Amino acid sequence: MSLDMTTLLAIVAMAVVTYITRIGGLFVADRLVLTGRAKAAFDAIPPAVLVSVIAPTALTTGWAEAIAAAVTAVVAFRLPLLATIAIGVVSVVVLRNLI
Template sequence: MSLDAATLLAIFGMAAFTYLTRIGGPLLLSRVRLSRRGEAALQAVPPAVLMAVIAPTALATGPAETGAAAVTALAALRLPLLACIAIGVGTLLAIRALIG
C-alpha cells in the first residue's frame, strides 16, 4: 500500500475538519449566555440522538431484540453501563432461546 500526496492531504483535511467540529460547539457556547431552558434543550440532545439511532434497530429487527432493548432501557434507569450491557445481552440470549 502506498500513500500519495492526495491521500495524505485528504486524511489530514478530514482530521482537521473532525477536530474543528469537536471543538466548535464548546467554543461557540463559551461566548453565548444560555437561559435555563436553552441549557435544558442542549442537555436533551445526546439522549435524543442516541434514541434516534437505537430505536429503529430495536424495533425493526425482531421480538427478541425489541424485548431486550426494553429490559435494558429499564435497567439503565438504575444500574451502571456495564450492568446494563450484561442485562441486555443476557435478556437477548434468553428470549432467543425461548422463542427458538
C-alpha cells in the same frame, strides 16, 4: 493497492476539520450561559442522539433485540448505568437463544 495522494489529503483534511469542529464545540459550550428552555434543549441532545443510533438497530434486527431494548429502557429508569447495561446484554443473549 496504491495510495493516491489526493485521497490521502482529503482524508487528512476531513479528519482535521472533524477534530476542529469537536474541539470548537467544547470551547463554545463553556462560554454559553444557558437557562430555561435552552438548557433543557441542550441537556436533551445526548439522549436523543443515543436513541437515534440505537432505535433503528433495535427495531429492524428482530424480535429478540426489540424486546431486549424495551426491557433495557424500562430498567434504565430504576437502576444505575452499569446494571442497566448488564441487564440489557443478558436479556438480548437470553432472548436470542429463546426466540
